[in-house]
Amino acid sequence: MSDVSVMTTASGCHLFSGCGYPAPSIADFYFKPIFTVGGIAITKPVVLAVLAGAIILIFFYVAFRKPKLVPRGTQNLGELGVLFVRDQIMRQQLGKKGDKYLPFIVAIFFFVWIMNVFSLIPLIQFPATSKIAFPAGLALVVWVTYITIGMRAKGPIGYFKQMAVPEGAPWWILPLLSPVELFSNILVRPFTLAIRLFANMLSGHLLLLVFGLASWYLLSLSIGLLFAATSFLLTIILTGLEVLITALQAFIFATLTSFYIADATETSH
Amino acid sequence: MSARGAPGGGRDPSQPRSPGEGWTFLSYMIGGMALYGFLGWLAARWTGWPVLFPVGMLVGLGSAIALIIFRVTRS
Numbered sequence: 001m002s003d004v005s006v007m008t009t010a011s012g013c014h015l016f017s018g019c020g021y022p023a024p025s026i027a028d029f030y031f032k033p034i035f036t037v038g039g040i041a042i043t044k045p046v047v048l049a050v051l052a053g054a055i056i057l058i059f060f061y062v063a064f065r066k067p068k069l070v071p072r073g074t075q076n077l078g079e080l081g082v083l084f085v086r087d088q089i090m091r092q093q094l095g096k097k098g099d100k101y102l103p104f105i106v107a108i109f110f111f112v113w114i115m116n117v118f119s120l121i122p123l124i125q126f127p128a129t130s131k132i133a134f135p136a137g138l139a140l141v142v143w144v145t146y147i148t149i150g151m152r153a154k155g156p157i158g159y160f161k162q163m164a165v166p167e168g169a170p171w172w173i174l175p176l177l178s179p180v181e182l183f184s185n186i187l188v189r190p191f192t193l194a195i196r197l198f199a200n201m202l203s204g205h206l207l208l209l210v211f212g213l214a215s216w217y218l219l220s221l222s223i224g225l226l227f228a229a230t231s232f233l234l235t236i237i238l239t240g241l242e243v244l245i246t247a248l249q250a251f252i253f254a255t256l257t258s259f260y261i262a263d264a265t266e267t268s269h
Numbered sequence: 270m271s272a273r274g275a276p277g278g279g280r281d282p283s284q285p286r287s288p289g290e291g292w293t294f295l296s297y298m299i300g301g302m303a304l305y306g307f308l309g310w311l312a313a314r315w316t317g318w319p320v321l322f323p324v325g326m327l328v329g330l331g332s333a334i335a336l337i338i339f340r341v342t343r344s
Contacts, residue, residue: 093289166336168343173335180332184293184300192296252288259289 013217015224021217024209029130029202048128052114056107085109085254093258094265101261104145105254112138112197113250119205120242127246130201132194139194142257150264159264193256200249204242211235293340297333305329 013019033041063078071079085106090098112129119127128134150159165174166181211234218228309325312318 166339168339169336176328177332177336177339179304180297180301180329180336183304184296188296188300188303192292192299256289256292259292263289263293 014220015218015227016220016222022213024206024213028206028209044126045128045131045134048118048124048126049115049134052111052118052128055114056110081110082106089251089254090258093255093262095262097265098258098262101258105258108138108142108257109250109254112253113247116201116246116249119201119208119246120239125208127201127205129197129249130205132198135194135197138197138253139190142193142260143190146257146260146264149261153265189260193253197249197253200245204238204245207238208235208242211238294337297336298330301329301331301333301336302326303329305332 013022031043031045033043034047035042060078063074067075086102089109090102090105094101115128115134118124153159154162163185164178164182166177169177211231215228215232215235218224218231305328306322306326309322309328312325313321
């Protein structure tokens with residue numbers, strides 16, 4: 001929870017106590033710097049992103065440090081994760097020839113997922129991906145990756161031609177359609193990739209804040225107790241929904257990454 | 270149009286389309302409207318005919334739908 005929400009819950013604002021509902025706002029997504037390194041302020045989301053990276057590094061290092069033919073313990077779990085990404089995400093789009101991109105997609109999927117899941121972990125309770133910088137940075141990495149792969153597969157001109165010439169369209173309509181195809185492939189893709197993840201995590205966190213704060217605000221020895229109980233129940237239900245959404249958004253992000261790579265490498269056109 | 274639906278071959282018509290393709294259609298819609306809407310807006314400011322802005326958006330929407338139709342009927 002951010003500084004603002006801590007203040008509102010600590011202030012003891014309740015129904016009928018004269019102060020209004022302290023509605024959560026975009027201010028809840030801004031944090032005071034924890035410390036500063038060379039002029040760069042390190043805030044909670046930055047720490048969370050680094051933590052997510054560290055968790056993945058350590059987990060997969062421990063899991064595959066001494067791989068055995070018959071996996072046990074952590075290796076079992078790690079293989080489950082990698083195989084899930086391979087069979088459910090990567091191979092759905094790329095087929096077997098995409099196996100060389102598997103490490104990239106596994107990393108993307110788990111990084112996004114862990115950053116999303118921080119939204120639900122007690123005391124952390126903030127999805128790093130609800131700050132646009134992280135989805136935007138990830139989308140930029142994906143964008144550079146699929147463009148590089150496409151150019152290496154077909155050469156700069158061949159790839160540009162594929163990006164600009166829509167398949168199946170007759171030649172006389174190309175002047176009208178090519179700009180849309182090019183615009184959609186080069187600019188809209190990375191933007192929608194980033195904004196889909198960012199907006200989903202932001203609204204989910206905001207929703208939990210609304211009902212979490214409301215259960216505290218409505219808590220009083222009056223009819224408010226009933227409202228507070230309803231609000232609390234909704235907080236629990238929405239937390240369940242968020243569990244689903246954190247995984248789903250990571251899944252979509254990784255699926256689209258694989259799809260863009262597949263689109264850049266596909267040969268017949 | 271090869272690797273998208275079925276790995277390593279032509280698209281198997283019995284298999285559902287890839288979710289990526291759906292998102293591509295969405296990005297055509299956004300891209301078409303944004304691009305031609307912007308051009309229409311520029312033209313409207315330049316000529317002083319405000320009607321060119323919505324016309325541009327409609328052209329963009331039409332192009333996006335045309336792109337989707339060509340893409341679907343091809344595969």
